[in-house]
Amino acid sequence: MKTLCGVLVGDMKDPNPETRGKVALVDIPFPAMGPQDVRIKVAYCAICGSDPHCVAGCFGQPKGSTEPIPLGHEISGVVVELGPEANHKGLKVGDRVAGNFLRFCGGCYYCQNGQQQFCVNAQQYNRPGYAPELIWHEDQVYKLPDSVSLKEGCLLEPMSIIVRMMDKAQMKVGMRVCVCGGGPIGLLALQTFKLYGATDLTMIEPIADRRALASELGADHLIDPASQDVVQAAMELTGGLGYDVVLDCSGSVRAVTSLPDITANCGMLIYGAQYPNEYELPFNISKYCYFKEITVTGVMVAPYAYPRALQLLPRLNLKCLTETVFDLDDGVAAFDAQLTGKYPKILIKCNPDLE
Template identity: 65%
Template sequence: MKVVAAIKVGDMKDNDISKRGKVGIIDMPINALGDEDVKLKVAYCAICGSDPHLVGGIFGWEAPFGLGHEVSGVIVELGEKATKKGLKVGDRVAGNFLKFCGTCYYCQNGQQQFCEYANESNRPGMSEYIVWHESQIYKLPDDVSLKEGCLLEPISIAVRMMDKISPKFGGRVLISGGGPIGLLGLQAVKMYGATSLTISEPIAERRDLAIKYGADYAIDPITQDIEKESMKITNGRGYDTVVDCSGSVRAVGVLPKITARGGTLLYGAMYPNDYEMPFNLYKYCYMNELTVSGYYVAPYAFPRAIQMLTKMDLSDLTTKIYNIEDADEAFKAQLTGKYPKILIKCNKDLE
């Protein structure tokens, strides 16, 4: 079957990541269907912001490997024991690319994200078919399209973001980065009654979308001083909650400075695995008592993410679509930042 993959073309230590890898189409066998597995004919797989980084070798993965994990599709076959969720052939579904074992220390300790046997060998979502365990599959509501359905995984990240920051009604919030996760997170904190809700984003069209989704303020970090603008907006106190969704090492250093005393600072993106950021422990942890954290995937979030699919405005995130054969063009378009989200259509006969 056709799979969109990261292919190594150069030295992974080259400073120019565009010379490290490229996007190509390779042929891969479909995983065998186990007794508890579900085979999907993939409709759409959205490009995650991490996917181009994976192609560029930022996280150190060894190419070639399949890409994509934000998937929707239609069930075409069920293992004989895949019966616990009442799924059936023809169901429109989406799901979690990670299969957790359920039995290791972390799964039993309420820390599923650290599962010692988490399996993502079936990760290549940008493919014609995919085989997932029944536990990974969620039936889509009738009024949610397959295009919208492939955003279940990003919405699960927004749910996880809310779990981590526990926003308070009326709290001042800034989100750094107006990509899909930033825009979904912004919609979520708006539902929690966020005030002085601010987006920091260099692309004008994404700032406009943030305003559309409920942001009170939009800062251009290229032409404006984030610290000065933030203090102006918050009367010199900073934000009760600051979340980085940019993944940019240029954006993260200033964020402790604009987090209010006693506030929460969440680094909610993927960063180069060798990046280290200076951080004044005396000032930010001792004097200001900041709570600083991050998150890794979205444990226990998918049932709630399904509930939120109809609550989010996804129209602007489902308009730019490329066929699987044009994946290289799709990734080039992704890197321009022109589109808030790009979908890969993996089977032309599915809508």
């Protein structure tokens, strides 16, 4: 089965073609169906910001490995086969679905302790999405509402991350909120914060087109970190108070150092992106934890989030995140386009007959 994989671990931007990370269409074996498995004909698989990180070896692959790394987890599709015991969720052949690329086992210490994001058995159920078909356990699969298209449905997984972020933010109506980074997660988070009644809702983003999108989607204020002092601008916008919630979706080591300074006393600072493994943030514990009492946290996948994410999808404006589509045969070009940062979101169409 042809699927888009990482084929060499390395820095995808390395100028040396022999050592940089690459993607290619590769033939890999198709797994056998289990009794509770669901075979899905994939309609769309969206490129996640983590996919290039995966090719670059950020998730434990040994440097220099030539083993294909299956990619793609933000999928939508149609059920084409059900295992004989896949009857717990009422799924039927022909259902339009999306889902969670991880299946949490339910039995390990973390699953039993309300921390299923650390499930020690989850990774064995991670199957590639940039492919004509895939097999997931029925626990991973969710039927899409009629009001959500297959293009929009492949955003269920990133929407689950937004739900997890909102859980971590502990939002209350009227809180001042800042989102750093106007990529797909940042734009989804911005809209969701708006639903919560966030005030002084601010987007920090250096790309003008993304700032314009953020304004269309509900941002009250915009900060261009390339031309403005972020701390000064943030304090002017909030009357010197800072933001009750600051969420970083940029993953930029240039962006994250100023965020503790714009977090309000007793505020919540969430580093919600992925950062270079070797990066260490300069952080003055006395200044931020003693004198400001801020809470600093992160986000590890999306436990307990998918049913609520499914409810939220129809309430958000997803048009700007579903406009750019490449065919699976053009998947390498799609990844090249992803690295330019030109497009808010890129979808790969895996079956031409599914819309």
